[in-house]
Amino acid sequence: MNKPKVHEIIDSLFPNLDKPTKGTILQNADYLKCAKGTKFISEGRKHHYFYLLLSGGVKSYYLKDSKEVCLWFAFENEFIATIKTFEGEHSNETIVFLEDSSLIRFKTESIKELALTHLSISQWIIKLITEHAVFLEERLFGLQFxxxxxxxxxxxxxxxxxxxxxxxxxxxxxxxxxxxxxxxxxxxx
Amino acid sequence: MNKPKVHEIIDSLFPNLDKPTKGTILQNADYLKCAKGTKFISEGRKHHYFYLLLSGGVKSYYLKDSKEVCLWFAFENEFIATIKTFEGEHSNETIVFLEDSSLIRFKTESIKELALTHLSISQWIIKLITEHAVFLEERLFGLQFxxxxxxxxxxxxxxxxxxxxxxxxxxxxxxxxxxxxxxxxxxxx
DNA sequence: ATAATTATGTGACATTTGTCAAATGGAATT
DNA sequence: AATTCCATTTGACAAATGTCACATAATTAT
Structure with missing residues (x-):
């Protein structure tokens, strides 16, 4: 399960994508496996990728008085990215794998550049951020109401x-x- | 302060926009004034617009046990939209003008359609949703930490x-x- | 299997916050 | 200016939650 798998997934994400664009995406995406316990985005570090979790699970947390406070969890077929990392800002957020996991890693900067010239990529990003915002609104609702x-x-x-x-x-x-x-x-x- | 003002603002939002696209946007945007106390997006009603608040202020709230619980406030030069209304879902959210206000109203469906074929509009939407998501993340952080x-x-x-x-x-x-x-x-x- | 480690449950108590009621203050109206 | 109305403050108490200590259960390592 490696390169060919990535191809298939890109195809399913972008059904009608032209060959050269798909090529560019593939150049900026790769397949990864991560063992349980791996830490991903360390506190205070800039981060350059976002991910599609193919299998496994992760949690994300901040430290508060040296205790972990979880912000979200993600499992199979979910995207992993936070707005701050997406914007290239420092994250202060740590991601830990709860199980052995496999994922596709996208280079944020390259994909964002591609979006500047490719509508299908822009639309994809709109979809991703919208889903994230819906998640945030629902969570906010829970905490407030x-x-x-x-x-x-x-x-x-x-x-x-x-x-x-x-x-x-x-x-x-x-x-x-x-x-x-x-x-x-x-x-x- | 009406049509010409809208022109100028669209120009400042989209510096290099071609004439026909600008025309389409103008067809789907208009200038409004709202008196203090006006209610905008009523509970449970579908909503078809998003707004740029030029002057004045608004609050947004849900009802909880028939008491108002505020979700956000907006003032001069801020955009007014929630993901749910943007997605065409029912909002359950009421917006009330805190002062006499002036705003530009955009037809959500038309702008979203335009985004399907125009990169500059897609990029604009990405920017708007991203800003909204940043706001939500910060608010969530406050409530949780x-x-x-x-x-x-x-x-x-x-x-x-x-x-x-x-x-x-x-x-x-x-x-x-x-x-x-x-x-x-x-x-x- | 046993021991060691970690996660979860429970009790006692302190702290925070909500709720109801009443008092005060300020703004708008007559 | 007096009155009414609404927002804010304050007090007294109840309810919810946090904290600390320790017990128990579950998991992992030896």
Missing amino acids: LSSKERYHALIKVAPEILQKVSLTDIASFLGVSRETLSRIRAQI | LSSKERYHALIKVAPEILQKVSLTDIASFLGVSRETLSRIRAQI
Whole structure:
């Protein structure tokens, strides 16, 4: 599973793409495997790639008082990128692989350049950022409108598989509560 | 201040735009004035426009237990749109003018169509959505990492003018605290 | 299998915040 | 100027959540 696989995926992402453009994308994309525990975007470091996660899972976190606070999780067939990294700013965000994973890595700068001259790439980026913004709006809604209990139940309703894949401690920080509180919310059911 | 003004603004948004495309944009944009108190995107209603606020100010809110909870504020030279309305989904969000305001209204569907064939428009949309996503990420960071006190002080540091323009009650709901709590945070300084 | 390590659960208590009620202050109206 | 109306402040108390300590369960290593 390497080069040919990337070809296929690019094809499915861009059904009617002309050969030279596809060539340029392939030049700026490669296939990667990452073992569980690998850290990706380190705190304070600039980052030059975004990713499509083919298999496996990751979590993203900031450090707060030297404790991890999770911002998001991603699993099969999800894109991994944050606006800050996409904008070329420092991320302050660390990404860790929760399982052995495989992914396609895109060179952000090159893809953005390509978007300046190729409509299909621009449209693709619009789609990616829009999806990210929808995710952010929903999460914001949860934090502003729902109680801890409601946020927890909303999460396991929308993404029940997360309970198998992510530790309670990480889910708690993601939901914005202490792990003890989340443990008690669970016990109450 | 009407048609010619719109021309100028479109010119400044798109410095090198060809005449026919500019014509199409102008056909799908118009100048509006709104009196203080006007409500714009009503709960549960589909919405077909996004806006550039030229002067004045607005707040956006959801209703929670029949109380207003503010999601954002916007003032001069800011764009007004939410991803959901941009995607043509129901908004459930109400926008109210805090002052007499003037704005340019863009027909979302037409601009999005134009983006399918015009790179400059696509790039414009990328810029708009990216800015929105940055705003959402920062707000999310505040809600997840900062205490009420810290969120309040961060807000008046980043946007001190908001204290003059928005009521304490609205700021409180925006920050995710009761107005009594915000009042006490203020008293503590 | 056993020990060691890590994750989760539980109790006791402190802190923060929400809620209700009433008081104060300021702005608008008559 | 007096009155009304609305926003903000303050007090008293309840509810939710955080924190620390420790118990228990689950996982990993030896």
